[in-house]
Amino acid sequence: MEFVEIDLISNFYKIPKRPSLGQLEIFMDSSSELRRDLISGDWVVIATGRGKRPQRAVKKRARDLEYEKTEGCPFDNPQSGSNAPPLFVVQKPGAQMSEDWFIQVIPNKYPALAPGEEYDRTVGPFDVKSGVGFHELVITQPHDRGLPQFSIEEASLVLHTYRSRYHALAHEHSVRYISIFHNFGKEAGASIFHPHSQILAIPVIPPDVNRSFQGSLKYFEEKGHCVHCDLIGWERQQRLRVIFENNSFIALCPFVSRSAFEVRIFPKAHEPCFQELGDRELSDAAEALKETLRKIWAVLEEPSYNFFIHSSPCGKSLYFPHYHWHLEVLPKVSIWAGFEIATGIEISTVAPEEAAAMLRKA
Ligand SMILES: [Zn+2]
Numbered sequence: 001m002e003f004v005e006i007d008l009i010s011n012f013y014k015i016p017k018r019p020s021l022g023q024l025e026i027f028m029d030s031s032s033e034l035r036r037d038l039i040s041g042d043w044v045v046i047a048t049g050r051g052k053r054p055q056r057a058v059k060k061r062a063r064d065l066e067y068e069k070t071e072g073c074p075f076d077n078p079q080s081g082s083n084a085p086p087l088f089v090v091q092k093p094g095a096q097m098s099e100d101w102f103i104q105v106i107p108n109k110y111p112a113l114a115p116g117e118e119y120d121r122t123v124g125p126f127d128v129k130s131g132v133g134f135h136e137l138v139i140t141q142p143h144d145r146g147l148p149q150f151s152i153e154e155a156s157l158v159l160h161t162y163r164s165r166y167h168a169l170a171h172e173h174s175v176r177y178i179s180i181f182h183n184f185g186k187e188a189g190a191s192i193f194h195p196h197s198q199i200l201a202i203p204v205i206p207p208d209v210n211r212s213f214q215g216s217l218k219y220f221e222e223k224g225h226c227v228h229c230d231l232i233g234w235e236r237q238q239r240l241r242v243i244f245e246n247n248s249f250i251a252l253c254p255f256v257s258r259s260a261f262e263v264r265i266f267p268k269a270h271e272p273c274f275q276e277l278g279d280r281e282l283s284d285a286a287e288a289l290k291e292t293l294r295k296i297w298a299v300l301e302e303p304s305y306n307f308f309i310h311s312s313p314c315g316k317s318l319y320f321p322h323y324h325w326h327l328e329v330l331p332k333v334s335i336w337a338g339f340e341i342a343t344g345i346e347i348s349t350v351a352p353e354e355a356a357a358m359l360r361k362a
């Protein structure tokens with residue numbers, strides 16, 4: 001058997017020149033780069049050559065008239081179905097009738113975790129815990145208008161509802177962590193089209209969040225300050241990835257974006273806990289969230305998306321002063337495939353610098 005060897009790799013592949021930092025944006029138009037997250041230590045691939053143009057990297061939300069229709073929507077009038085009475089209601093501004101609700105919170109009819117008897121035990125070598133917790137839905141009106149279209153006042157009422165439910169659930173004995181998240185669109189995993197968020201209060205600290213806590217703690221112990229405060233300071237100097245800023249909040253595409261058009265929203269002042277958000281800051285947070293979603297909605301042409309809050313765990317003994325709460329917004333632009341599942345390395349096809357430039361203008 002005979003083998004033919006290609007003598008030089010550089011004859012075969014085109015190898016681009018190494019960029020200087022000032023050329024970052026130009027360089028990222030044609031090449032890949034591995035970037036390492038400061039907190040998790042994970043690498044991501046920013047592979048802009050794969051997407052060619054940002055528009056081509058974007059997976060448009062598949063319109064499904066059957067999925068989006070109002071008829072038979074279980075959230076237009078939740079109590080007309082077999083849903084429980086609301087736990088919390090926000091009336092429409094100026095509403096006379098009690099059924100004129102703008103937001104209602106109901107227990108999820110199909111909860112992942114529900115209140116019940118608490119136990120801890122072992123099964124062979126395994127630890128087992130009772131699935132005790134709370135699973136609530138935050139439904140807004142109307143059917144076909146959501147956060148990207150809301151006014152700042154309406155978005156503030158959504159955050160106000162999150163905060164109220166957070167306070168109520170944080171006092172429950174079993175609760176160690178409260179996860180607040182929003183799925184919009186089929187590709188983002190929303191089984192019902194009607195805009196709604198979910199609140200899950202659980203008896204353990206989830207692994208992804210725990211890694212974020214541990215990474216922040218390690219940085220704090222080494223450098224003596226909050227990693228998020230340092231990153232916000234660096235981003236405000238660089239001005240390459242910031243998409244929106246007001247008095248107390250900043251929205252940016254992180255340097256190590258896990259997927260194209262990922263946006264994180266931070267309070268500019270150091271604060272470990274979402275529930276400590278004051279009323280004035282709440283309106284700034286609402287504006288930053290609403291503006292971020294409006295921009296994503298415009299640039300990516302009404303995509304499916306997820307967003308969630310990362311905050312400190314519940315309970316005084318679990319207070320993490322080094323942590324810095326924030327919101328993460330992830331438009332659904334790609335699906336995890338073989339490489340991502342096999343390696344845990346995510347590939348983003350649009351550089352965050354490029355995504356930020358587009359979102360800033362929108
Ligand atoms: Zn509906």
Ligand SMILES: [Zn+2]
Nearest residue numbers: 226229270324
């Ligand atoms: Zn901080």
